[in-house]
Amino acid sequence: MVMRHLIFGSATSAQKAKKVLERGGMTVSIVKTPEKYSRHSCSYSIRTTDSDFALMLLKKAGITVKGKY
Amino acid sequence: MIYFDNAATTYPKPESVIAAVNNAMKMGVNVGRGSYNLAAASGDTVFSAREEAARQFGAEPENIVFTKNCTEALNLAIKGIVLKEKRKPIHIITTDLEHNSVLRPIEKLKMQGLCEYSVIKTGESNEQTINSFFSSLRRNTRLIVMTNASNAFGTVLPVAKVGKLAKERGIYFIVDCAQTAGNLPITIEKYNADILCMPGHKGLFGPMGTGMMILRKGLLLETILEGGTGSYSSLLTPPEISPDRYEAGTINLPGIAGLREGLKFSYKNREAAYLKEMELIRFLYKEISLLPSEIYTPFPENYRQMPLLSFNIKGKDSSFVGEMLAEENVAVRTGFHCAYLSHKHFGTAGIGTIRISLSRNNTKKEAEEFIYRLKKVLNKI
Missing domain, CATH: 3.90.1150.10 (Aspartate Aminotransferase, domain 1)
Structure with a gap:
């Protein structure tokens, strides 16, 4: 399984996304985004093994992802 | 002791609130700065407090801004609206039952030439109060700030109706819920509000040193306190996302942990x-x-x-x-x-x-x- 990361602007937006994914049955964790992927520095990402499913759940919940790596 | 001063702060606090504060003091670290286990746990605590407040007041978790008290929330709200308006001075309407946490920021803005304001005389009936608001409206009225209930006399004001009046005219509406949060059913939608301000330590039974400014979805305010937010660090201007924009600096994790329990306690x-x-x-x-x-x-x-x-x-x-x-x-x-x-x-x-x-x-x-x-x-x- 490939680990993918979904990028969010702030810790709070990552937390909100994490809750949505956990309610959808996923196990995810929040990590600091490596600076090379972070547009304005200091952002947070969700680490997941199923980014496609995660993106689908987040889209349904109206949550925007800033990028992925 | 007979404690009849709950409008100042509720006492005693529930055991669950005290336990949450103690636990956060022992285990808590800064929120939104690192991603190690302790930071993740602290972040979970704060987010779940936002979720609980969002659920009770009909907002999104990211629009729950933690403050040190209701006074700070009102200052952020009032000044945040006035400073964002391009044409100044704007006209503000408020009432004769307000606390100094509403009147003093408005007076300060007036002294700075940023606003003019009218204080309406609240009536014996809700109809009289609403009529007073109507007759105080001017072309440049851009903000109404009012208390949900007088802290000195207990009178409940018709905020939802005034909010409707404000909404129909594109006027911002801030409600001071200092005496009603935790006692009356309040939501952003029910009150037709743009912003609700409240202390965490009165009707919500949280610790002193806590409060909330609750924003309607999509509202962006000017800031009056800028600093590190743990996000968007390469920008020299505050991020344009809530709550980061309004929560510069280290937040009060023990207070917020206690407030989360207070929210649950008061809702029951x-x-x-x-x-x-x-x-x-x-x-x-x-x-x-x-x-x-x-x-x-x-x-x-x-x-x-x-x-x-x-x-x-x-x-x-x-x-x-x-x-x-x-x-x-x-x-x-x-x-x-x-x-x-x-x-x-x-x-x-x-x-x-x-x-x-x-x-x-x-x-x-x-x-x-x-x-x-x-x-x-x-x-x-």
């Missing part, structure tokens, strides 16, 4: 608790009116009044009676309650009042004992 049986407190305040009203006293508000009715009563003993200074009650181990507040205009409204500007304010902790036995001790004081003076 909220209506039943409020109705019980109103029964007690009606009992006290009747008993006090049999003494040589003056009470300034009508007989308390549910939802027209909070469980709060201001009175005086005829011919006696309120602070003096308050001191005598303190010797009898009774906690009340005396004086002007940081709301001088409300005293002008009710005719007590020269003398102040003795204020009783209840919470769900108070009992009929305490109310009876209060009357007994008050009579004891009256016999001495």
Whole structure:
């Protein structure tokens, strides 16, 4: 399984996304985004093994992802 | 001790609140700065407090902004709106029952040439109050700020109707929920509000040093405090996302952990608790009116009044009676309650009042004992 990361602007937006994914049955964790992927520095990402499913759940919940790596 | 000063802060706090604060002091680290286990756990605590508040007040979690008290929330809200308006001075409408946490920021903005304001006289009926708002409207009215209930006299104002009036005219609407959060059912939508401001430590039973500014979705304010947010660090301007934009610096994790528990505590049986407190305040009203006293508000009715009563003993200074009650181990507040205009409204500007304010902790036995001790004081003076 490939680990993918979904990028969010702030810790709070990552937390909100994490809750949505956990309610959808996923196990995810929040990590600091490596600076090379972070547009304005200091952002947070969700680490997941199923980014496609995660993106689908987040889209349904109206949550925007800033990028992925 | 008989504690009847819950409008200042509720006491005692629930055990769950105290335990949450203690736990956060032992285990808590800074939130939104690192991604190690302790930071993740602290982040979870804060986010779940946002979720709980969002659920109760009809907002999104990211639009729950934690502040140190209601005063800070009101300053952020009022100044955040005024500073964002391009055409100044703007006109603000507020009421004669406001606390200084509303009046002083507005007066400061006026002194800076950023606003002009009207103070409407609240009426005996909601209709009179709403008519006063209508007649104060001007072409450049851009903000209405009003209290949900007077902290000195307990009068509940028709905020939802005023909010509707504001919304129809594209006027921003801020509600000071200091005396009603945790007691009345409040949502952003129900009140037609742009912003709700509230303390965490009164009706919500959280620790002192906590409060919230709750924003309607999509609202962006100017900032009055800038600093590190743990996000968007390469920008020299505050991020344009909530809550980061308004929570510069380290937040009060122990306070917020306690507030989360307070939110849960106060939500349980909220209506039943409020109705019980109103029964007690009606009992006290009747008993006090049999003494040589003056009470300034009508007989308390549910939802027209909070469980709060201001009175005086005829011919006696309120602070003096308050001191005598303190010797009898009774906690009340005396004086002007940081709301001088409300005293002008009710005719007590020269003398102040003795204020009783209840919470769900108070009992009929305490109310009876209060009357007994008050009579004891009256016999001495």
